[in-house]
Amino acid sequence: MTAAITTRSLAKRYGNLTALDEFDLEVTRGGIFGLLGPNGAGKTTLIRILTTLMRPTSGTACIEGFDTASHSREIRRLIGVVPQENSLDRYLTARENLELHARLHEMPVTSYRKRIDELLELFGLAGRQNDFPDSYSGGMQRRLVVARALVHHPRILFLDEPTTGLDPQSRHAVWDYVKSIAGSMTIFLTTHYLEEADQLCERIAIMDHGKLITQGSATELKERLTGGALYEIEFGGNADAFAATLGNLSCIRKLTLEGNRATIELEHWECLSALVAALAGNEIRRISLKERTLEEVFISLTGKGVRE
Amino acid sequence: MSMAGALAIWRRDMLVLRRSIMSEMIAVIAYPLTIYLAFGIGMQGYIGLVEGIPYSMFIAPGLITMTAVNAAYSESVWSLWFHRRVQFTIESYRVTPVTVSGIVCAKLFSGFTHGLVKGIAVGLVISLITPFRFPPAHLAVYLLFLIPGSVLFSCAGVISGTLMDKPETIGRVEAVFIMPLIFMSGLFFPLSSYPQVIIPIVRSLPTTALFEGARQALVSGNVSFGFLILLYTTALSAFIAAVWIFRRKMAE
Ligand SMILES: Nc1ncnc2c1ncn2[C@@H]1O[C@H](COP(=O)(O)OP(=O)(O)OP(=O)(O)O)[C@@H](O)[C@H]1O
Ligand SMILES: [Mg+2]
Numbered sequence: 001m002t003a004a005i006t007t008r009s010l011a012k013r014y015g016n017l018t019a020l021d022e023f024d025l026e027v028t029r030g031g032i033f034g035l036l037g038p039n040g041a042g043k044t045t046l047i048r049i050l051t052t053l054m055r056p057t058s059g060t061a062c063i064e065g066f067d068t069a070s071h072s073r074e075i076r077r078l079i080g081v082v083p084q085e086n087s088l089d090r091y092l093t094a095r096e097n098l099e100l101h102a103r104l105h106e107m108p109v110t111s112y113r114k115r116i117d118e119l120l121e122l123f124g125l126a127g128r129q130n131d132f133p134d135s136y137s138g139g140m141q142r143r144l145v146v147a148r149a150l151v152h153h154p155r156i157l158f159l160d161e162p163t164t165g166l167d168p169q170s171r172h173a174v175w176d177y178v179k180s181i182a183g184s185m186t187i188f189l190t191t192h193y194l195e196e197a198d199q200l201c202e203r204i205a206i207m208d209h210g211k212l213i214t215q216g217s218a219t220e221l222k223e224r225l226t227g228g229a230l231y232e233i234e235f236g237g238n239a240d241a242f243a244a245t246l247g248n249l250s251c252i253r254k255l256t257l258e259g260n261r262a263t264i265e266l267e268h269w270e271c272l273s274a275l276v277a278a279l280a281g282n283e284i285r286r287i288s289l290k291e292r293t294l295e296e297v298f299i300s301l302t303g304k305g306v307r308e
Numbered sequence: 309m310s311m312a313g314a315l316a317i318w319r320r321d322m323l324v325l326r327r328s329i330m331s332e333m334i335a336v337i338a339y340p341l342t343i344y345l346a347f348g349i350g351m352q353g354y355i356g357l358v359e360g361i362p363y364s365m366f367i368a369p370g371l372i373t374m375t376a377v378n379a380a381y382s383e384s385v386w387s388l389w390f391h392r393r394v395q396f397t398i399e400s401y402r403v404t405p406v407t408v409s410g411i412v413c414a415k416l417f418s419g420f421t422h423g424l425v426k427g428i429a430v431g432l433v434i435s436l437i438t439p440f441r442f443p444p445a446h447l448a449v450y451l452l453f454l455i456p457g458s459v460l461f462s463c464a465g466v467i468s469g470t471l472m473d474k475p476e477t478i479g480r481v482e483a484v485f486i487m488p489l490i491f492m493s494g495l496f497f498p499l500s501s502y503p504q505v506i507i508p509i510v511r512s513l514p515t516t517a518l519f520e521g522a523r524q525a526l527v528s529g530n531v532s533f534g535f536l537i538l539l540y541t542t543a544l545s546a547f548i549a550a551v552w553i554f555r556r557k558m559a560e
Contacts, residue, residue, distance in 0.1 A: 051403050052402075053399060053402055054560075055559065073405055076402075076403055076404055076405050077405050081400075083399060083400070085396055086396075087395060087396035087397055087399055087400040088397075089320070089395060090395065091324045091327075096323070100316055100317075100320050101400070103312065103313070103315075103316035104313050104316050104317075104401060104404035104405065104406050105404055105405060106312045106313070106405065148400075152404075
């Protein structure tokens, strides 16, 4: 089966700056694929190459088996694009924006009228369809851009940071819409938000400095971070008193003491009973399993927090 | 090139023009009308006849032509710049099947239509307030000049709007190139006012071909084939250059 997106040794240089470096990626058809990376990682550069807006310096990129270098027109019929910056026409109403897009895709009037009605309804914009985008909130504008990208029934939808700058409510609204349209097409989205990738994407790739660092499902990525389980124990008194006791346990991989708290990384969760036995008789207020977050995966791989 | 896509973009521009035309008209007409009243009527008594016709009649064709080509240039330059740098609409067109040539041709044609519509509006207003009537045959010949003229200025606008990223540069080009070229091309005075040595140079300017040729056509119905050839070849070259420059910019 042809992959939705394939890149081979894809590179893009702006003068001396390498924005994309020997990038190899394969995105299978269907589902939501998330590309996660800090500012300047090269996400937009990759999307611009995949959507035929920009030529790579070297390497190849294929969309549904079509090479971006030689078959850009065929590709543009298949893709829907939500760019990082809203590119709405502020001199056209919301509906006219969608109509223009349909005409650019050479859709017949009879079919696009119905499609636009459906989309405006789906994205909650039907009541405001004759207003100009300037009078829309940021969230509504974003939804309109997503709706526009869907008018011609694309097979692959590219979303470049679909929710950056939106408040949590609007963000959740966009997530719901994206989830509701997934399934019928391949969705490729970039984001800074780990929560977004975690919530939406079946597969996640992490990139920085133009390079692909790792990929997998959210769970796989979290597991790959460390084989061990992380626990936090809160004592009645100062945790330092238990340093010796805990230090003697062979299955503790890493131990951090701070105030009345100890953070313990175990080789595997079976060691937990040994740990509890060793601490028996002491005042323990709470033992909790610390969930790994994608943020930790991210920091461990890119060496820094996400810069929003 | 996709005709359907280019047509869609042109229709979009016409829709926006239809919406703004009434509020824009006052500004479009005010400038040439002021000049016409101040020079054509106010100064007429001092100037008398120029090339055998009253001064107000001498400058009327040029004012109509100026309005048209200025409108064509402004529309193209601002529209290209705005859609490329501010709204990113050009980018939203470029991820659809419309070709880059389709986009640039649509924008050229929009600039041209703006020029024609606004030129005709000024022509109508001037004809309302003056006693002169130009025969329909003269008007038809005049269009032979006005059409390539508007195309030429629309191409110049597309080129400027493609190359210039800063809005202040656009204003400078207008002040340094466009306006002087228009004013020096025999809009307000006959070419015979220039020193002998300069006349051949001025006559070789495409803007002279446009303004002189258009006036002769409108006033006397004469067609200067030399001017006509110069104007059409320049317009064609400008068209090829505009498409080429825009395509190169988009391929960056
Ligand atoms: N037109 C350009 N000219 C020069 N350098 C550029 C250009 N576009 C991007 N860059 C550089 O390429 C690198 C990657 O940029 P890109 O926009 O792809 O990153 P990104 O991951 O999308 O970042 P963000 O999360 O901020 O949108 C950055 O260092 C950026 O400064
Ligand atoms: Mg980006």
